[in-house]
Amino acid sequence: MISEAAARHPERNSLCAAGNEVSPLTCAEVDASVRALASALLSRGVAAGDRVAVLGRTTLEWALLDCAVLAVGAVLVPIYPTSSAVQIKHILTDSGSAHFAAELADDVERLEAAGATGVWTFGEIATWTGTPEAADLADRIDAVRADDLAMIVYTSGTTGVAKGCMITHRNMYVSSANTVRQTGDTFDGTTVLALPLAHVFGQTILFACxxxxxxxxxxxxxxxxxxxxxxxxxxxxxxxxxxxxxxxxxxxxxxxxxxxxxxxxxxxxxxxxxxxxxxxxxxxxxxxxxxxxxxxxxxxxxxxxxxxxxxxxxxxxxxxxxxxxxxxxxxxxxxxxxxxxxxxxxxxxxxxxxxxxxxxxxxxxxxSPGYWGAAADQKVVDDExxxxxxxxxxxxxxxxxxxxxxKKEILVTSGGKNVAPTPLEDRIRLHPLVSNCIVIGDARPFVTALVTLDPPQVRRWRESNPDGDLAAALQPAVDEANSLVSRAESIRAFRIVDGDFTVDNGLVTGSRKLRRAAIAGAYSEDIDQLYVARE
Known part of the structure; x- marks a missing residue:
């Protein structure tokens, strides 16, 4: 893909580092950089099939390393920079990663604490772009096949331990190239990629670009x-x-x-x-x-x-x-x-x-052809x-x-009413004062909600409303959400709670999905109060 782009339009601007948009890499320069990094990987003993774990935010270094790892037939194992120590340990152990890269010194320490050795930093990787092309690089690139493993992407794990999903070169190519085909000339333009490369969405968009x-x-x-x-x-x-x-x-x-x-x-x-x-x-x-x-x-x-x-x-x-x-x-x-x-x-x-x-x-x-490691016995597709x-x-x-x-997020009240919580949560979250929202109601007599606040917005609101009632200020958002559903599905009561649902405290996943069971456990007393007050 990269070599083809370099051959078609070598001088076209391609990848731009944050803060250095005036000096983007051309397609030819991206190709040369990836080849240099691939050669550096070979000189450091990276073999076909080796798993390379990468922890960091979206950067030019990660994007280039990403392509270099795949070019030599190794396997990328991306890790969210917000991952906990337990999650990092699980990913490194389950994937059997043999090589490691990290953006920041703190990220290096976190990988090392999970058992990684010889961690490369993104700063070090940036110096590899001058590496002479390895004599066997062309053979290594030619040996990679469409159905070879390209990535092991660990799923969000909203209900349990994350599973390593295997993504092949064919999987990624079909997904990214056909996204380009489906959207006409959309990708023939300028974009800003701020999605995490630890997530398959970010990876697909990178290759589509x-x-x-x-x-x-x-x-x-x-x-x-x-x-x-x-x-x-x-x-x-x-x-x-x-x-x-x-x-x-x-x-x-x-x-x-x-x-x-x-x-x-x-x-x-x-x-x-x-x-x-x-x-x-x-x-x-x-x-x-x-x-x-x-x-x-x-x-x-x-x-x-x-x-x-x-x-x-x-x-x-x-x-x-x-x-x-x-x-x-x-x-x-x-x-x-x-x-x-x-x-x-x-x-x-x-x-x-x-x-x-x-x-x-x-x-x-x-x-995907299946899951890796501990989840390898779980089937991705059915018999058909x-x-x-x-x-x-x-x-x-x-x-x-x-x-x-x-299916797993449909709430069923004690009266047998099925409730889809997401539309209600989406609408409430649009209120300026709201940071997050979760709808409750599974096995309960009616539907309620917990709401967290955006501190800077609340401070600004307090300047104009020193004696204002926050609950009353949020009621129109709840009313608007209720207008989307029937009476039986509507939110009968809500409660403003302390803190927020974040990746750091384990209440949302890296892709911003609510960990409903974890939130219910952390705020069990608040939830009980909603129902005690109404029953």
Missing amino acids: LAGGARTHLLPGIPDLVPALPRLRPTFLAMIPYGLEKIRKFCRTVIDESAEREAVARGLDLLGARVAPQLTDNPVAAALGGRLAHVICGGASLDDSTAGFYAGFGVAILNCYGLTEAATAVTVNAPATNRLATTGRPIPGTSVAIAEDGEVLVGGPHV GWLHTGDLGEIDEDGYLIITGR
């Missing part, structure tokens, strides 16, 4: 993205709903409440009529860099009002759907046929079906070759996939 010829600015994380947008001026982004919600909240600093409401209504009208939003000169567009036309959004559900907000200011959100076991890409909306409230049509070569119980089934050459996703969905008459919930 390389395949599509995008000028790709690499940033450590989503918090770095907002201030960089006016400077980097992307034409498209790949994001998760959490990031889009954060940007939307930031945009409230440049527009007032009425302008936001008008934009949402305008955008929903456009999307409902299937009319593509058009870029215009407005404060939000300027805050996004002035050129942003499309955002590929995956990883979780996105509230329709957020899609409407962006469309109202000229940005089309292309919802997509995928999971680690399918190298993240299953369906994606195309700019010309974007459809609100769907995740698009299957990418080329992918089959999607709905089981009798409503579960989404996936088949195709991007489906279908991957059972655990998500519930529908396929409309035009072949668009609509995700309606998740």
Whole structure:
């Protein structure tokens, strides 16, 4: 993929390091850097099939090392920088990693504490770009086959120990190349990649950018993205709903409440009529860099009002759907046929079906061959070759996939009512004062919610409302969420709780999914009080 890009357009700008956007690497320079790093890996004894564990944020060094590891037939084992000591130990032990790389000195220490030795730093790796090409490099590259293992990506583990999902070169190529095909000329532009490369979504987008010829600015994380947008001026982004919600909240600093409401209504009208939003000169567009036309959004559900907000200011959100076991890409909306409230049509070569119980089934050459290590005895596909996703969905008459919930996250009240918590949580989380929200109700008589607050927003609110009632301020958000569902599914009571649900305290995964059982345990007294007060 990289060598092909270098041959087709060697002088085209490709990868850009954070803070050094004026000196991007061209396609030819990316190819040369990857070959140099691959040669350095060979000189350090990295053999085909060796697992190489990498811990750090998204950087140019990781992206280049990523490609070099795959080029020599070794296997990438990405690790979230927010992982706990227990999680790091599990990944290193389960994967049997023999080589290690880390971004920062603290990351090196964490790997060493988990048993790693001879850890390379990203700074050290950056010096390898001058390594002479190894005599046997071409043979090593030629020996790599499509069905060879490329990565072991450990799943989020919302309900238990993370499983190592095997991703082959074929899996990754099919997923990334067909995402480019599905989205037209979207990847023939400029983007900012702030998704974690520890997640398969970030990996797929990286390779899609390389395949599509995008000028790709690499940033450590989503918090770095907002201030960089006016400077980097992307034409498209790949994001998760959490990031889009954060940007939307930031945009409230440049527009007032009425302008936001008008934009949402305008955008929903456009999307409902299937009319593509058009870029215009407005404060939000300027805050996004002035050129942003499309955002590929995956990883979780996105509230329709957020899609409407962006469309109202000229940005089309292309919802997509995928999971680690399918190298993240299953369906994606195309700019010309974007459809609100769907995740698009299957990418080329992918089959999607709905089981009798409503579960989404996936088949195709991007489906993982299985799990690694301790989970190796667990099957990825059934006897008919279908991957059972655990998500519930529908396929409309035009072949668009609509995700309606998740089998394991459907709450069943003691009265037997099935409740999908995600739409309620998504809507409440849009309130300026809210940081996070979880809906409760499994085996309970009615539905309730716990809400955490955004401290900086609360401080600003207190300046204008020194004696204000926070619960009363949040009630309209709960009422708006309840407007989406029936009375039996609505939130009857909510409680503001201390702290937050974060990766660091183990209450959300690295991909921002709620660890529902862990939250229920940590806040059991608060939950009990919700029901004592109402029963």
